[in-house]
Amino acid sequence: MSENFIVIVNHLSVKFGEFYAVKDVSFFVKPGEIFGFLGANGAGKTTTIRVLCGLLTPTSGEVIIDSEHFISGKEHEIKQKVGYMSQRFTLYDDLSIDENLDFTASLRQIPFNIYSERKKRLFEFIGFNKNPKMIVSDLPSGQKQEIALVTSILHDPKIVFLDEPTAGVAPASRVKFWALAQQLAQLGKTIFVTTHYMDEAENCNRIALMRTGELIALDTPENLKKNTYQNQIYSLTPKDKKSQENLTARSNAYFSMFEPYGQHYHAIFKNTMNEADAITEISNLCHIKKIEPSLEDVFVKLVEGASR
Ligand SMILES: Nc1ncnc2c1ncn2[C@@H]1O[C@H](COP(=O)(O)OP(=O)(O)OP(=O)(O)O)[C@@H](O)[C@H]1O
Numbered sequence: 001m002s003e004n005f006i007v008i009v010n011h012l013s014v015k016f017g018e019f020y021a022v023k024d025v026s027f028f029v030k031p032g033e034i035f036g037f038l039g040a041n042g043a044g045k046t047t048t049i050r051v052l053c054g055l056l057t058p059t060s061g062e063v064i065i066d067s068e069h070f071i072s073g074k075e076h077e078i079k080q081k082v083g084y085m086s087q088r089f090t091l092y093d094d095l096s097i098d099e100n101l102d103f104t105a106s107l108r109q110i111p112f113n114i115y116s117e118r119k120k121r122l123f124e125f126i127g128f129n130k131n132p133k134m135i136v137s138d139l140p141s142g143q144k145q146e147i148a149l150v151t152s153i154l155h156d157p158k159i160v161f162l163d164e165p166t167a168g169v170a171p172a173s174r175v176k177f178w179a180l181a182q183q184l185a186q187l188g189k190t191i192f193v194t195t196h197y198m199d200e201a202e203n204c205n206r207i208a209l210m211r212t213g214e215l216i217a218l219d220t221p222e223n224l225k226k227n228t229y230q231n232q233i234y235s236l237t238p239k240d241k242k243s244q245e246n247l248t249a250r251s252n253a254y255f256s257m258f259e260p261y262g263q264h265y266h267a268i269f270k271n272t273m274n275e276a277d278a279i280t281e282i283s284n285l286c287h288i289k290k291i292e293p294s295l296e297d298v299f300v301k302l303v304e305g306a307s308r
């Protein structure tokens, strides 16, 4: 089995005192896939990543990275195989780009000629054409994250763990960052990524959903959408303020799901309702359109729904 999966996690638990940050989590990651690891704040994503990068010893469970079991004495081999772009710390803000890269190269013990060649190639890869003597704090956040990505793959790891790499990054730069991640996956790297942006998560080959330390779903975005919602979802757009109040007042009686999305609501009629009749009844209050569920809908139902 281990040759088909680059990451194997079996019954992983991490306890802080009596508190389970990660509880009995098992999953496999395929080589070259973009594996999304999603969940609300505090779900246990970063804790899991820290274990998989060899930075935190789990309370129990088995972790195998590219056929290497996580046991003492093997940490060095495993750390060579993984790159890590952490959620909080990405680069030294007060050092230049070059200084940050030099520092990573020396920590990773990359020979100088290999380092110089890789740096050049990776700058081309991200389309970096500024002065590398620039201080990191002078970079826009999108570019800073691209440089951070470069530092995380400077030692040419097989797997890259990206913990919320696009948090606080402008939308256009987020799109570019994901295009880079996709290119890396096409080059054979495995991308393990967390994000709170559900539009980004659509780019993942498979998605694991975490809720309060437990894995609650793992599938392709398409299957998650198909299997989470057997009923038709409608987008409702109230015609005016009064109609909106009227619609909201009826929501408990009519809908099993009624979630605000900007100017609209995503709604599912209760199974007990005759849909055609119900649509006629509310058609004077709102415009009604059939829609396919989004990952946002899935997330709201599976992750947030349980805590309401
Ligand atoms: N070193 C620690 N000591 C005690 N509790 C911790 C420690 N690290 C994390 N936790 C707790 O474990 C839980 C999971 O934290 P974790 O950082 O893994 O969540 P996360 O899914 O990455 O959240 P976020 O989306 O906010 O980054 C949280 O309740 C957190 O407070």
Ligand SMILES: [Mg+2]
Binding pocket: 045, 046, 047, 087, 163
């Ligand atoms: Mg986190």
